[in-house]
Amino acid sequence: MKVAIVGAGYVGLVSGACFAELGNNVICVDNDDKKVSSLKRLKIPIYEPGLEELIKKNVRLGKLSFTTNVAQAVRSSTVVFIAVGTPPKENGEADLTGIENVARSIARAMNSYRLIVEKSTVPVETGQWVKHTIEINKKKGIPFDVASNPEFLREGSAIGDFFNPDRIVIGVESEKAESVLRELYSGIDAKILVTDIKSAELIKHASNSFLALKISFINAVSKICEMAGADVERVAEGMGLDRRIGRSFLNAGIGFGGFCLPKDLDAFINISKKLGYSFELLEAVKKVNDLQKEDFIRKIESNLWNIKDKTIAVLGLAFKPDTDDMRFAPSIDIINTLQKHGAKIRVFDPKAMGRARKIFKGVTFCRDVYEAARSSDCLIVITEWSEFKQIDFKKLKKLLKHPLIVDGRNIYDPQKLKRLGFKYISIGR
Numbered sequence: 001m002k003v004a005i006v007g008a009g010y011v012g013l014v015s016g017a018c019f020a021e022l023g024n025n026v027i028c029v030d031n032d033d034k035k036v037s038s039l040k041r042l043k044i045p046i047y048e049p050g051l052e053e054l055i056k057k058n059v060r061l062g063k064l065s066f067t068t069n070v071a072q073a074v075r076s077s078t079v080v081f082i083a084v085g086t087p088p089k090e091n092g093e094a095d096l097t098g099i100e101n102v103a104r105s106i107a108r109a110m111n112s113y114r115l116i117v118e119k120s121t122v123p124v125e126t127g128q129w130v131k132h133t134i135e136i137n138k139k140k141g142i143p144f145d146v147a148s149n150p151e152f153l154r155e156g157s158a159i160g161d162f163f164n165p166d167r168i169v170i171g172v173e174s175e176k177a178e179s180v181l182r183e184l185y186s187g188i189d190a191k192i193l194v195t196d197i198k199s200a201e202l203i204k205h206a207s208n209s210f211l212a213l214k215i216s217f218i219n220a221v222s223k224i225c226e227m228a229g230a231d232v233e234r235v236a237e238g239m240g241l242d243r244r245i246g247r248s249f250l251n252a253g254i255g256f257g258g259f260c261l262p263k264d265l266d267a268f269i270n271i272s273k274k275l276g277y278s279f280e281l282l283e284a285v286k287k288v289n290d291l292q293k294e295d296f297i298r299k300i301e302s303n304l305w306n307i308k309d310k311t312i313a314v315l316g317l318a319f320k321p322d323t324d325d326m327r328f329a330p331s332i333d334i335i336n337t338l339q340k341h342g343a344k345i346r347v348f349d350p351k352a353m354g355r356a357r358k359i360f361k362g363v364t365f366c367r368d369v370y371e372a373a374r375s376s377d378c379l380i381v382i383t384e385w386s387e388f389k390q391i392d393f394k395k396l397k398k399l400l401k402h403p404l405i406v407d408g409r410n411i412y413d414p415q416k417l418k419r420l421g422f423k424y425i426s427i428g429r
């Protein structure tokens with residue numbers, strides 16, 4: 001099948017490379033000249049495990065290409081995915097101007113039937129607006145369909161998620177649109193759920209908000225564990241054994257970040273309000289998430305006494321492991337607050353240092369964990385990279401001024417660290 005994907009960000013690039021791998025001819029479009037020309041030179045703008053290899057392979061096979069020209073891509077494809085960003089506005093609403101502009105450009109370029117598919121995460125009812133925009137901008141008599149096909153890819157495991165999804169959701173209004181999308185996904189062995197467009201749009205927002213709710217729930221439970229002297233890890237394990245609950249997304253920590261969960265939660269609260277429902281439950285999810293970061297700072301403060309002039313080694317900056325993504329990473333608020341309190345910060349992250357240099361001022365960027373720890377008063381863990389789990393604690397203890405670790409991700413065994421002579425503070429245990 002001939003597929004165009006407009007928007008070569010995380011979602012567009014991963015989906016494009018994977019559709020090409022499935023045997024389709026894919027053309028990815030982006031209005032960022034620089035990005036497109038570096039993609040043409042096989043320089044990949046993001047770090048996502050396996051993506052570079054997949055892109056290189058499919059470009060060499062002639063199944064994947066890049067352009068800045070929407071019209072050219074639309075004319076050469078039957079299915080056109082919209083995968084441009086829907087960044088949050090000041091009030092938390094999703095900014096849909098990118099979607100509207102792309103819909104207009106697609107409409108103007110169409111010369112015969114096209115299926116236009118929303119892939120970006122959008123509030124319910126966006127499909128109607130996309131349909132309307134295409135209707136009023138296309139030449140008379142050209143047929144088209146609009147569909148919704150939300151992505152559920154997690155950064156860091158996006159390619160595995162694409163080929164092995166829990167479900168594929170397609171929201172359609174015609175049999176033709178359904179059959180085109182079924183054929184496109186025929187190489188993937190997964191349940192395909194077919195719904196109307198609005199329900200498909202809602203499935204995405206409701207799923208991400210529910211994941212955020214699970215995380216905030218366990219974070220709230222972690223507070224009770226600390227007060228009562230229980231262990232949140234054991235509580236999560238016990239809860240998770242109930243198949244109706246499940247163990248995943250019950251990891252207590254410093255709260256969720258990234259470009260999806262916080263943004264989708266805000267957008268869902270906003271669209272609910274617009275439709276006439278005040279989603280108080282999700283407001284509470286947000287509040288717990290903010291408190292979790294504040295509480296982490298309090299933990300550092302109560303173990304250092306004064307933060308001013310203390311040196312703090314920070315392990316991990318990306319919003320989660322296996323990605324270089326710094327968007328809405330909890331590290332940003334935490335480091336900014338520590339700096340405001342007068343701390344000197346030394347940081348290390350295996351992949352996000354390049355992006356972090358553009359965000360943080362007055363921070364010392366270190367070569368590895370040990371260089372970050374050198375002469376620091378305290379070491380804090382913000383991202384649970386697996387290499388942090390295998391550090392040499394004896395070496396670390398010699399390098400730190402004081403053997404104090406405040407772990408925001410519960411990656412170490414409290415008993416073991418105690419035995420090794422560390423003062424170890426973690427979350428909910």
Ligand code: UDX
Pocket residue numbers: 151152153154155156208211215248249250251252253254255256257258259260261319320
């Ligand atoms: C999320 C959804 O999982 C995915 O389906 C959707 O398509 C995009 O948004 P992503 O943002 O890549 O994916 O990350 P995810 O793995 O969901 O983690 C989100 C945040 O929650 C991270 O900051 C992570 O550290 C945090 N988290 C996750 C926890 O604090 N505890 C958990 O138990 C799980």
